[in-house]
Amino acid sequence: MTTSAPVLPKLIGERVKRREDPRLVRGLGTYVDDLKVTGMRHVAFKRSDIAHGTIRKIDTSAAEKMDGVEAVFTGADIAKILAPMPIGTPFPSPPHYAVAADTVRYAGEPVALVVAADRYVAKDAADAIVVTYDPLPVVVDPEAAMEGKPGVIHKDFPNNLAVALVPSGTGVAPDFSKIDNTAVDKAFAEAEVKISQRMVNHRLVPNAMEPRGVLAHWEPGKETMTIWSSTQNPHILKTMIAAMNGLGQHQVRAIAPEVGGGFGAKINIYAEEYVCSVVSKKLGIPVKWIEDRTEAFVATTHGRDIIGYVDIAARKDGKVLGLKMRLIADIGAYNMLLTAAVPTLTMLMANGTYDIPAIRTTLTEVFTNKTPTDAYRGAGRPEATYFVERAMDMLARELNMDPAELRRKNFIKPNQFPYQTQMGAVYDSGDYEKTLDVALKAANWKGLIAERDKARKEGRLVGLGLAFYVEVCGLGPSSSLPTGGWEHGQVTIERDGRITATTGASPHGQGNETTFAQMLADQFSVPFEHVTILHGDTGIVKQGIGTFGSRSQAVAGTALHLAGAKVKKKMAQFAAAMLEASEDDIVFENGTIGVKGAPAKAKPFAAIAGYAYVPVPLPQGMEPGLSDEAFFEPANNTYPFGCHISMLEIDRETGEPTLVKLIAVDDAGNLINPLIVEGQIHGGLAQGIGQAMIEEAVYNDEGQLMTGSFMDYAMPRATDFPRFEMASTVTPTPVNPFGAKGVGEAGTLGSTPCIVSAAVDALSPFGVKHIDMMLRPEKLWKIINGGGRS
Amino acid sequence: MIPVAITVNGKVRTAHVEPRTLLVHFLREHLNLTGTHVGCDTSQCGACTVIVDGRSAKSCTIFAVQADGSTVTTIEGLAADGKLHPVQEGFWEEHGLQCGYCTPGMIMSAVNLLQDNPSPDEKQIREGIAGNFCRCTGYQHIVNAIQHAAKHGGGKAAR
Numbered sequence: 001m002t003t004s005a006p007v008l009p010k011l012i013g014e015r016v017k018r019r020e021d022p023r024l025v026r027g028l029g030t031y032v033d034d035l036k037v038t039g040m041r042h043v044a045f046k047r048s049d050i051a052h053g054t055i056r057k058i059d060t061s062a063a064e065k066m067d068g069v070e071a072v073f074t075g076a077d078i079a080k081i082l083a084p085m086p087i088g089t090p091f092p093s094p095p096h097y098a099v100a101a102d103t104v105r106y107a108g109e110p111v112a113l114v115v116a117a118d119r120y121v122a123k124d125a126a127d128a129i130v131v132t133y134d135p136l137p138v139v140v141d142p143e144a145a146m147e148g149k150p151g152v153i154h155k156d157f158p159n160n161l162a163v164a165l166v167p168s169g170t171g172v173a174p175d176f177s178k179i180d181n182t183a184v185d186k187a188f189a190e191a192e193v194k195i196s197q198r199m200v201n202h203r204l205v206p207n208a209m210e211p212r213g214v215l216a217h218w219e220p221g222k223e224t225m226t227i228w229s230s231t232q233n234p235h236i237l238k239t240m241i242a243a244m245n246g247l248g249q250h251q252v253r254a255i256a257p258e259v260g261g262g263f264g265a266k267i268n269i270y271a272e273e274y275v276c277s278v279v280s281k282k283l284g285i286p287v288k289w290i291e292d293r294t295e296a297f298v299a300t301t302h303g304r305d306i307i308g309y310v311d312i313a314a315r316k317d318g319k320v321l322g323l324k325m326r327l328i329a330d331i332g333a334y335n336m337l338l339t340a341a342v343p344t345l346t347m348l349m350a351n352g353t354y355d356i357p358a359i360r361t362t363l364t365e366v367f368t369n370k371t372p373t374d375a376y377r378g379a380g381r382p383e384a385t386y387f388v389e390r391a392m393d394m395l396a397r398e399l400n401m402d403p404a405e406l407r408r409k410n411f412i413k414p415n416q417f418p419y420q421t422q423m424g425a426v427y428d429s430g431d432y433e434k435t436l437d438v439a440l441k442a443a444n445w446k447g448l449i450a451e452r453d454k455a456r457k458e459g460r461l462v463g464l465g466l467a468f469y470v471e472v473c474g475l476g477p478s479s480s481l482p483t484g485g486w487e488h489g490q491v492t493i494e495r496d497g498r499i500t501a502t503t504g505a506s507p508h509g510q511g512n513e514t515t516f517a518q519m520l521a522d523q524f525s526v527p528f529e530h531v532t533i534l535h536g537d538t539g540i541v542k543q544g545i546g547t548f549g550s551r552s553q554a555v556a557g558t559a560l561h562l563a564g565a566k567v568k569k570k571m572a573q574f575a576a577a578m579l580e581a582s583e584d585d586i587v588f589e590n591g592t593i594g595v596k597g598a599p600a601k602a603k604p605f606a607a608i609a610g611y612a613y614v615p616v617p618l619p620q621g622m623e624p625g626l627s628d629e630a631f632f633e634p635a636n637n638t639y640p641f642g643c644h645i646s647m648l649e650i651d652r653e654t655g656e657p658t659l660v661k662l663i664a665v666d667d668a669g670n671l672i673n674p675l676i677v678e679g680q681i682h683g684g685l686a687q688g689i690g691q692a693m694i695e696e697a698v699y700n701d702e703g704q705l706m707t708g709s710f711m712d713y714a715m716p717r718a719t720d721f722p723r724f725e726m727a728s729t730v731t732p733t734p735v736n737p738f739g740a741k742g743v744g745e746a747g748t749l750g751s752t753p754c755i756v757s758a759a760v761d762a763l764s765p766f767g768v769k770h771i772d773m774m775l776r777p778e779k780l781w782k783i784i785n786g787g788g789r790s
Numbered sequence: 791m792i793p794v795a796i797t798v799n800g801k802v803r804t805a806h807v808e809p810r811t812l813l814v815h816f817l818r819e820h821l822n823l824t825g826t827h828v829g830c831d832t833s834q835c836g837a838c839t840v841i842v843d844g845r846s847a848k849s850c851t852i853f854a855v856q857a858d859g860s861t862v863t864t865i866e867g868l869a870a871d872g873k874l875h876p877v878q879e880g881f882w883e884e885h886g887l888q889c890g891y892c893t894p895g896m897i898m899s900a901v902n903l904l905q906d907n908p909s910p911d912e913k914q915i916r917e918g919i920a921g922n923f924c925r926c927t928g929y930q931h932i933v934n935a936i937q938h939a940a941k942h943g944g945g946k947a948a949r
């Protein structure tokens with residue numbers, strides 16, 4: 001270099017502070033509820049307060065008479081302008097009206113709505129609607145439901161079976177034309193040790209801190225619909241809103257403004273989104289609905305709720321010969337966008353990180369009179385991890401083997417990758433033993449054992465837990481998602497040399513504006529501040545799928561990189577013309593574009609950009625401008641993995657558990673921004689620990705959610721956690737050019753089994769073999785006091 | 791309708807409100823100060839935390855008429871002369887936020903905490919923000935952010 005220009009740092013792999021934060025820490029982010037449109041009215045829903053019944057009478061007269069009320073719609077009114085809601089999975093599904101017209105099937109289901117001048121009036125009016133029901137038997141227990149007891153929820157689904165007994169694993173042909181149990185039966189016949197346990201991975205409430213909200217604005221003159229929503233996937237929203245309003249996709253613009261967390265529960269396209277759109281269109285005015293928290297508890301989809309009957313067959317030396325997993329998913333009252341698909345991911349990941357010769361899983365999905373389930377951080381994979389890891393822990397205990405050594409013995413070996421599982425997955429890359437060793441060292445496993453044993457001698461109830469996980473991430477490919485599994489990116493070099501890029505991955509806390517800018521700044525060798533990432537608005541971002549399944553970096557990041565490469569090539573051609581050099585000799589360096597070996601000739605990046613837009617002379621065969629796009633279709637998913645270790649102490653007097661230590665070692669492949677990655681893991685850990693220790697959606701026999709507000713549902717607080725100890729290993733994926741696997745959901749996988757295993761270890765002096773989550777002190781106290789052995 | 795006069799971020803703001811209008815809705819709807827968020831309807835989550843007469847308070851738990859004559863600082867009033875408050879700096883430096891929804895309330899609670907105790911230990915920080923929920927971060931980076939702020943004069947800073 002001849003100039004003294006500072007050398008730009010490489011940004012990929014650096015802990016770059018987030019681009020998003022300056023606006024957010026000043027309270028200047030714009031979430032849906034912060035938006036106002038002239039003439040906007042407010043919507044409030046009347047919801048069913050019973051879990052199952054037919055609507056005998058609905059009296060809206062008092063509501064209609066109230067000052068400021070513009071309109072009232074019942075289910076019957078809405079049914080005239082809105083068809084039943086579609087789902088995104090290929091399973092058969094009963095009709096689901098956005099607003100119940102004759103039958104309600106869960107407490108919280110909408111039955112009517114009010115449009116009013118302000119929010120307070122809308123709520124008053126909704127409260128003034130009087131609904132009379134004829135109650136029907138309430139189905140709460142999924143295992144009774146499977147026998148049609150105490151009733152049937154949807155008439156064409158006998159025994160409440162939403163998905164009836166799908167088998168998968170060894171000897172099952174992909175089209176189910178052949179199911180051969182020989183290998184599985186043989187494994188269990190030859191076993192020297194067997195483990196058999198029913199486990200419950202209980203229901204949770206996602207509780208993003210921003211409740212959902214939607215603002216729909218039909219403009220009769222332009223015949224266009226703009227819909228702002230707190231959603232993870234504005235492009236899917238656009239597609240669905242167009243279809244359900246009988247509009248072309250060119251007439252709909254969907255915008256996800258600042259979104260205050262999603263965790264999977266904002267993937268689904270909800271009744272309230274459809275209803276606000278049709279009501280806005282019908283009345284010709286913009287309408288807004290903002291969910292209350294207590295409403296969110298019943299109106300937004302729940303997560304998990306799978307019972308697993310898990311059997312393991314093994315030799316005495318610890319080698320696992322066979323695995324059986326019978327899964328029963330309680331999906332609540334209706335199928336939502338991805339409801340039925342979520343438990344299939346539990347099947348897919350049943351064998352975890354182990355090379356198990358014979359596996360049989362079956363899946364039954366059951367309707368109950370509860371809020372429907374759908375994706376929740378991890379979505380099916382934490383359930384798989386929990387079942388297989390708890391079973392492995394029970395096997396280790398039975399064999400009196402160190403849980404780490406039992407895992408080591410059964411791991412898929414590095415030379416087996418890519419590894420075709422019995423379940424149909426192809427694990428891309430892995431080195432599980434390396435990560436196990438790093439975890440044992442980071443945790444000082446031997447030291448922890450000594451510490452535990454010493455505590456035990458003192459009469460304290462201290463336990464250790466270890467769990468390993470592998471997760472399917474980076475969703476696509478398109479064969480695995482009804483929406484398509486690609487992602488889209490567009491890169492534009494502006495006339496002044498600034499870079500504007502759009503991504504179809506619409507974030508809600510993941511920091512894509514930062515990580516994607518890091519990537520592009522490195523790709524073009526320009527300052528980080530010169531790159532802007534736009535997202536979340538289908539009017540600006542041409543195409544996209546959305547943010548879920550830990551896919552942003554692996555899929556959307558790659559799409560942007562590919563778009564960037566196309567633009568960079570064209571820019572190099574302009575530079576070659578301007579500098580009278582060969583395209584192959586053009587180098588991008590420190591905000592300049594120059595010729596290899598001739599640094600004095602280098603021009604500022606902005607100068608080449610300017611030339612591309614005023615191309616005099618226009619190089620032969622070239623078009624002006626610098627903008628291009630790419631769709632990236634991944635060839636496979638990615639499979640990140642890791643090992644979590646915990647230490648737990650239980651108070652002998654009260655049964656209260658305290659998490660003393662949690663060590664997380666995660667391998668997400670190459671990392672773009674380790675600071676953001678750590679934040680993602682922390683957040684996942686908090687939700688996993690929350691599930692293991694304090695969170696639970698509890699229904700009573702009448703189908704009422706007993707933990708239906710923050711008064712009753714234990715949301716984890718800062719005081720519930722120790723400082724997490726973290727380490728990582730790096731096993732890149734061959735599936736994308738960054739070698740990045742995805743990390744958004746990882747923390748929820750290892751944490752639950754490792755904590756429950758620690759609790760079982762702590763209470764092993766009482767002969768306990770398994771404890772179902774969550775670790776309610778009362779449950780632990782009963783075990784300590786001899787009343788609750790399981 | 792009842793007249794109220796509340797000093798918000800240094801300016802006296804007057805309005806006629808329904809007696810049932812919550813302070814948070816007065817700030818958000820009447821004054822367009824939408825940085826103060828609503829995360830619940832049972833006074834648990836702390837997303838609505840502001841500072842009223844020098845103490846942190848959940849603005850969803852106070853009627854606007856109760857705040858008549860009070861002095862209120864919201865997240866928008868925290869940065870002075872375009873310079874971030876040390877607590878805001880800390881959150882940025884230490885990745886103390888993800889979706890940002892809990893952040894304004896969390897920051898206001900942290901400001902109050904550091905004012906009471908300019909150099910809290912980790913346990914005191916965790917207890918000090920136990921009235922604020924964050925679903926994204928797992929709190930560890932928030933603790934780091936508040937430690938960072940404490941080291942950089944967060945307890946003494948004006949607000």
Ligand code: FES
Binds near residue numbers: 829830831849851
């Ligand atoms: S909004 Fe939740 S405490 Fe005020």
Ligand code: FES
Binds near residue numbers: 893923926927
């Ligand atoms: S950053 Fe999302 S809730 Fe705290």
